[in-house]
Amino acid sequence: MMRRETILNLLVFLALPAVALAALALDEPFTITLATRAAILALAAVGLNLALGLGGLVSLGHAVFFGLGGYAMGILASHAQSYAPLDLGLFVIDGTKSMPVIWLVAISVSALAALLIGLLALRTTGVYFIMITLAFGQMFYYFTISWPAYGGEDGLSIYVRNSFPGLNTLDPVQFFGLVFALLALVLWIMGRIERSAFGLALGTARQNATRVETVGLSPFKLRLVAFVISGAVTGLAGALFADLNRFVSPTMFSWQMSGEFIVFIVLGGIGRLFGPVVGACLFVLLEHLLSGVSEFWLIYLGAILLFVVLFARGGVIGALVGQGGRHE
Amino acid sequence: MSDALLDLQGLSKSFGALRVTDTVSLTLRSGEIHALIGPNGAGKSTLIQQVAGALAPDAGRILFEGRDVTGLGTAQRAQAGLGRTFQISALAMENSVLQNVMLGAVGASRSVWRFVRPVMRDAGLRVEAEAALHRVGLGDVAAMRVAELSHGQRRLLEVAVALTLKPKAFLMDEPMAGLGSEGSARMTAFLDGLRAEAPILLVEHDMDAVFALADRISVLVSGRVIATGTPAQIRRNAEVQTAYLGEEVAP
Numbered sequence A: 001m002m003r004r005e006t007i008l009n010l011l012v013f014l015a016l017p018a019v020a021l022a023a024l025a026l027d028e029p030f031t032i033t034l035a036t037r038a039a040i041l042a043l044a045a046v047g048l049n050l051a052l053g054l055g056g057l058v059s060l061g062h063a064v065f066f067g068l069g070g071y072a073m074g075i076l077a078s079h080a081q082s083y084a085p086l087d088l089g090l091f092v093i094d095g096t097k098s099m100p101v102i103w104l105v106a107i108s109v110s111a112l113a114a115l116l117i118g119l120l121a122l123r124t125t126g127v128y129f130i131m132i133t134l135a136f137g138q139m140f141y142y143f144t145i146s147w148p149a150y151g152g153e154d155g156l157s158i159y160v161r162n163s164f165p166g167l168n169t170l171d172p173v174q175f176f177g178l179v180f181a182l183l184a185l186v187l188w189i190m191g192r193i194e195r196s197a198f199g200l201a202l203g204t205a206r207q208n209a210t211r212v213e214t215v216g217l218s219p220f221k222l223r224l225v226a227f228v229i230s231g232a233v234t235g236l237a238g239a240l241f242a243d244l245n246r247f248v249s250p251t252m253f254s255w256q257m258s259g260e261f262i263v264f265i266v267l268g269g270i271g272r273l274f275g276p277v278v279g280a281c282l283f284v285l286l287e288h289l290l291s292g293v294s295e296f297w298l299i300y301l302g303a304i305l306l307f308v309v310l311f312a313r314g315g316v317i318g319a320l321v322g323q324g325g326r327h328e
Numbered sequence B: 001m002s003d004a005l006l007d008l009q010g011l012s013k014s015f016g017a018l019r020v021t022d023t024v025s026l027t028l029r030s031g032e033i034h035a036l037i038g039p040n041g042a043g044k045s046t047l048i049q050q051v052a053g054a055l056a057p058d059a060g061r062i063l064f065e066g067r068d069v070t071g072l073g074t075a076q077r078a079q080a081g082l083g084r085t086f087q088i089s090a091l092a093m094e095n096s097v098l099q100n101v102m103l104g105a106v107g108a109s110r111s112v113w114r115f116v117r118p119v120m121r122d123a124g125l126r127v128e129a130e131a132a133l134h135r136v137g138l139g140d141v142a143a144m145r146v147a148e149l150s151h152g153q154r155r156l157l158e159v160a161v162a163l164t165l166k167p168k169a170f171l172m173d174e175p176m177a178g179l180g181s182e183g184s185a186r187m188t189a190f191l192d193g194l195r196a197e198a199p200i201l202l203v204e205h206d207m208d209a210v211f212a213l214a215d216r217i218s219v220l221v222s223g224r225v226i227a228t229g230t231p232a233q234i235r236r237n238a239e240v241q242t243a244y245l246g247e248e249v250a251p
Helices: A004-025 A029-054 A061-082 A098-123 A124-145 A172-195 A197-207 A211-212 A219-245 A254-267 A275-293 A299-312 A314-321 B042-054 B074-080 B097-106 B125-134 B151-164 B180-194 B207-213 B231-236 B238-245
Strands: B003-013 B018-029 B033-037 B059-062 B084-085 B171-174 B201-202 B216-221 B223-227
Touching: A004 A029, A004 A314, A029 A098, A029 A172, A029 A197, A029 A219, A061 A098, A061 A124, A061 A219, A098 A124, A098 A219, A098 B074, A098 B125, A124 A219, A124 A254, A172 A197, A172 A219, A197 A219, A211 B018, A211 B074, A211 B097, A211 B180, A219 A254, A219 A314, A254 A299, A254 A314, A254 B201, A275 A299, A275 B074, A275 B151, A275 B171, A299 A314, A299 B018, A314 B033, B003 B238, B018 B033, B018 B042, B018 B223, B033 B042, B033 B207, B042 B084, B042 B171, B042 B201, B074 B084, B084 B151, B097 B125, B151 B180, B180 B223, B201 B231, B207 B231, B216 B231, B216 B238, B223 B231, B223 B238
Parallel strands: B033 B201, B033 B216, B084 B171, B171 B201
Antiparallel strands: B003 B018, B003 B059, B216 B223
16 A cells, blocks of 8 residues: 555646646646746755755755756857857867757756865854855855856846757647656655665764764765765756756846745655655745735745744645654 | 773873863773773763764874774774764664664665665665664564654664674763663673673763673773772772762672
């Protein structure tokens, strides 16, 4: 017999393609775009969830990786559309419109950034860790604003969505399918990591770092590896987000973005594999519904979040399936 | 001394003007239980922390199997074969009992950098973990969460995790604390058999247990070792009597 949480996870997960296919049947491409947006934001938060949910690392700087992924796409694609090669100092490369290449670059760049930021930030804990990650986010944010080469504050437009072999990515439902497949793959990987030896050690380091040291393991190394994987996934989401909008701007680096990822996780249920998916879907849905009602829709969202934090500590999943999550 | 597995040489540590460890030298030999006793505030916990690598001494050296480990951290000393249990349980409270011992098995087998295989289905590690649980008598509660265990069961779980590491020496900080007389007796019997596997440096307040178990006892007062000897020698030592034991151990 399946656990209630597993059933709920499946339902939520299948709701995304169901909505996209229904929208296709009803010929409402905007709804497909909304579902795609939810899936991409979910992917970004699934990345953060490894560090935050399992590792207990409250990073208020994950927008750095989201933004780096976005700019990796923007820079590569802009050089491809202008046919101007990209001069990296040591060597010169051509731009590209190929999604797999862009994804690889986005993942590598954000993993490297996570490694460097993690090496510094993970020497601190608690509120200092939050502040350092926030500070890195702001550094990138202001750097992109003041860097004129790629649009500065105005951002950078890419006229045609990048390509994926065998697909017409300009077709909303095909692009959705691609994003959804990536989300499914990453969720599967994260599920495996959570139950692996590494996942056990990382989860223990969150609860009691001394315990981990006493069995001869370094909490710092565990957290650093988690932070790098986490950043890489959020970076991939950033590249997809830029492709969805065909636009990159410094707001992808903003601390509000980092905050939204945390909100998705808290809303869905901290430390639950599908928590960020539920949270992101709910957020996009509320954003869509409430912003039609009032331009001050964030007030209502705030009230909902307050309710979840005060009365449903396990998030929406916790409220629906009751006890039995990994940590309530 | 050639048979000293663990050799503390002139350890000193001060917090400000307070000298909490004052040129402490002692050894732990193969096959023995060496008890460290002393009144509250004598500096026992500070000393244990220095041996475990959680605190760096201001002066002195710590040799383990003849190797200088003074500069190593907690994790490296655990890898070198120092198994520690804590006065206040350091366990993953949200995890199951079995998961806690599995972590020990993961640490001991250096298999933490595995990201795909479900660790709880690793038959080799599981055999190790379950064997350690059965040895301390926690086989029946393997699936329970640590938060649901009694205080005494948590003490036993601490020991079980240390067992999975197959350490060359144990460092135990008050394993009897809060156990009650029956629990204490069980733990005493268990530690009695354990010394053949690896010697134990034991910090303990329970004098019955200490005098029943220890091959040697060191008495720590105000950061200094004022006496080291067999239980019989310590009982007779006049300085120890006045400084610490008083009437308590003159049966």
